[in-house]
Amino acid sequence: MTHILRALALLVPAILVLGGCSAPAVCPKCPEAGPAASAPVRYEPAPFATLPGWAGAELAPGLRAFVAGCPRIAAASALGRACAAARELPAADEAAARRFVEETFSAWAVLTPEGSAEGLVTGYYEPVLPGSRERSARFRYPVYGPPPDLVTVDLEAQHPELRNLRLRGRLEGTRLVPYWTRGEIEAMDLRAPVLAWVEDPVELLFLQIQGSGQITLESGERLRLGYADQNGHPYRSIGRFLVERGELKLERASMQGIKAWAAANPAKLREALDANPSYVFFRELPASSDGPPGTLGVPLSAGYSLAIDPRAVPLGAPVYLATSWPLSAKPLERLMAAQDTGGAIRGAARADFFWGTGAEAGSLAGQMRQRGRQWILWPRGEPLPLL
Numbered sequence: 001m002t003h004i005l006r007a008l009a010l011l012v013p014a015i016l017v018l019g020g021c022s023a024p025a026v027c028p029k030c031p032e033a034g035p036a037a038s039a040p041v042r043y044e045p046a047p048f049a050t051l052p053g054w055a056g057a058e059l060a061p062g063l064r065a066f067v068a069g070c071p072r073i074a075a076a077s078a079l080g081r082a083c084a085a086a087r088e089l090p091a092a093d094e095a096a097a098r099r100f101v102e103e104t105f106s107a108w109a110v111l112t113p114e115g116s117a118e119g120l121v122t123g124y125y126e127p128v129l130p131g132s133r134e135r136s137a138r139f140r141y142p143v144y145g146p147p148p149d150l151v152t153v154d155l156e157a158q159h160p161e162l163r164n165l166r167l168r169g170r171l172e173g174t175r176l177v178p179y180w181t182r183g184e185i186e187a188m189d190l191r192a193p194v195l196a197w198v199e200d201p202v203e204l205l206f207l208q209i210q211g212s213g214q215i216t217l218e219s220g221e222r223l224r225l226g227y228a229d230q231n232g233h234p235y236r237s238i239g240r241f242l243v244e245r246g247e248l249k250l251e252r253a254s255m256q257g258i259k260a261w262a263a264a265n266p267a268k269l270r271e272a273l274d275a276n277p278s279y280v281f282f283r284e285l286p287a288s289s290d291g292p293p294g295t296l297g298v299p300l301s302a303g304y305s306l307a308i309d310p311r312a313v314p315l316g317a318p319v320y321l322a323t324s325w326p327l328s329a330k331p332l333e334r335l336m337a338a339q340d341t342g343g344a345i346r347g348a349a350r351a352d353f354f355w356g357t358g359a360e361a362g363s364l365a366g367q368m369r370q371r372g373r374q375w376i377l378w379p380r381g382e383p384l385p386l387l
Helices: 002-006 012-018 060-068 078-086 094-104 182-187 201-210 238-244 255-264 266-274 359-367
Strands: 042-045 105-111 118-126 128-132 141-144 151-154 166-172 175-177 194-198 212-216 222-230 280-285 305-307 318-324 331-340 351-357 369-379
Touching (some): 060 094, 060 318, 060 331, 078 094, 078 369, 094 105, 118 201, 128 201, 141 201, 141 280, 194 280, 201 255, 201 266, 238 266, 255 266, 255 359, 331 351, 331 369
Parallel strands (some): 128 212
Antiparallel strands (some): 042 105, 118 369, 141 194, 151 166, 166 175, 212 222, 222 280, 318 331, 318 369
């Protein structure tokens, strides 16, 4: 691999295209929580009384989500010390939770460098698909594990400024070249382990976009899958592609709208799928009644885990979110925990709301495209994270 590493300096422009996780995928190597890498972000102090809906918000569920992430937060860190005290609280005591949060933390508005506090808030979920361990006339589409010829190079050792970025490709002789695109993978007999077979290529696409999911086998057993790796190509929105082609109106470019369009336009489906060259590979996870693991490395809490840009909000931190319910102006204001990331979650004010598992969660996630604001809660008296 040394000949590849020597060439990395020439490949930096491509790294920004080839690196990172799919959207909103969870990365295979779960880092310890702590200060994130440098990024454009501004913090402004905000008294709790100025946060929308703070006085009436129920804080105990969000605090429990924060505590669930504590095993992956360094004990000696500012958040780690807050964890130690939070673990001692009664789990369902709302008065104790509010007293603890307001006495332990200060709120800081998360802003872009230009001072904008508002950003896009989308939703994601853990889909459940029917499938089989064996290929059949019904189940024809493979769910792949990582192929053995996929080369992944962590770049931080050679270029510290490229922390959390990875270069992916395949070897042709001694040359590292881009890995196969989605269209190429689905047109070939890829030499990769097949974890399961599913019946619908659109559902498979959304399984990859979510980054985790479950497959209900014919025996009734459920197979849980998590993100393992990605082919290195950038994620391109199929919804945006269909809008640009005049196939869908912007207001119909939700997950539900895309699925309806696909069912009505089977002859055009292949071109639309191939417009997204990104392809996600999975790993089988132990069966569990908990949520899927996020980037922090702990199960996500339905309705209380948030995917953020870790260059702006440290993984593990409590975050107060003020947005609205999908397709509604009804306020959605609650304390959450920053426990996940995603390739499309970029920018100080950007966030992705985890709704849970199954069809109902999928309906909410697929319709969510709201504006929102975030406040990071950071231990009082501690220096703000060096972002």
